[in-house]
Ligand SMILES: Nc1ncnc2c1ncn2[C@@H]1O[C@H](COP(=O)(O)OP(=O)(O)OP(=O)(O)O)[C@@H](O)[C@H]1O
């Protein structure tokens with residue numbers, strides 16, 4: 001299918017889906033955008049993909065899960081007043097902090113919320129679960145994560161319904177993508193994994209890089225990664241960032257926009273067949289169980305370490321004991337000889 005007909009299809013989808021939301025979900029599907037290496041284009045992709053999905057008639061929420069800089073709002077040129085921190089502190093309801101943008105997507109702004117979220121008591125957790133259940137009227141929630149495999153990132157990736165791994169053709173980025181996939185697979189083999197190759201110079205390069213990640217993941221991790229497509233290296237992307245206007249809106253005819261439109265089309269087509277999700281309340285519940293699991297695992301590891309320490313300590317003592325025993329038996333032997 002060519003670019004123009006793809007665009008037409010999405011525009012048609014826009015009008016018809018808005019009037020009759022045939023693909024509307026009863027619960028929000030959660031898509032995490034992640035990468036092994038930093039700076040590969042996750043945030044730019046999150047914003048533009050969210051807008052493209054919204055243009056196709058879906059309700060989309062972005063959760064800024066990057067704990068570093070609050071990137072999403074910068075790309076959209078907005079300054080959020082409240083973020084998740086205010087919810088966790090009990091100063092605001094979750095629905096009150098959601099920012100509606102003129103691009104048609106909603107945002108939960110980033111904050112150093114993860115560590116706060118990890119330390120909530122049961123009542124606070126329940127408030128947040130209820131908060132997420134209350135706003136479960138989106139078709140998709142896109143989570144923009146930070147780079148790498150820190151527990152902050154994995155904690156947000158694991159509860160998602162699917163994960164889009166972003167890579168560039170750089171060898172280090174490819175290797176780190178594989179590293180990320182490997183750490184996800186070490187937790188579960190059931191995760192729905194997809195790959196997008198960003199900043200390619202040709203379609204062939206995009207296909208080659210995706211195939212490489214897919215082949216290695218299949219061979220060594222026995223996991224199937226789906227190819228969602230590629231995005232060209234495009235000056236319009238850089239310009240759109242400078243102008244704080246997403247390229248899918250600012251330069252809809254750019255090469256990058258054509259690629260993103262194709263990716264959105266592929267994604268929505270796949271999503272149509274695969275509607276399983278437990279929604280936003282399910283997401284946050286799974287997030288908490290992941291934290292608890294991690295804590296338990298760390299406790300057990302500490303316990304194991306302690307036991308090992310104790311064991312070596314005990315070994316040491318038993319050595320001493322045996323020396324004592326030997327010296328005692330020697331003593332008795334000596335006394336036997338003497339007698
Ligand atoms: N397709 C593209 N063509 C040209 N430049 C691009 C493209 N995609 C991303 N960039 C450039 O890469 C930079 C980094 O992008 P972005 O901030 O989205 O990466 P990131 O993966 O979110 O980074 P981090 O890991 O720090 O969160 C952008 O500022 C932009 O200049």
Ligand SMILES: [Mg+2]
Nearest residue numbers: 042043066071
């Ligand atoms: Mg980012």
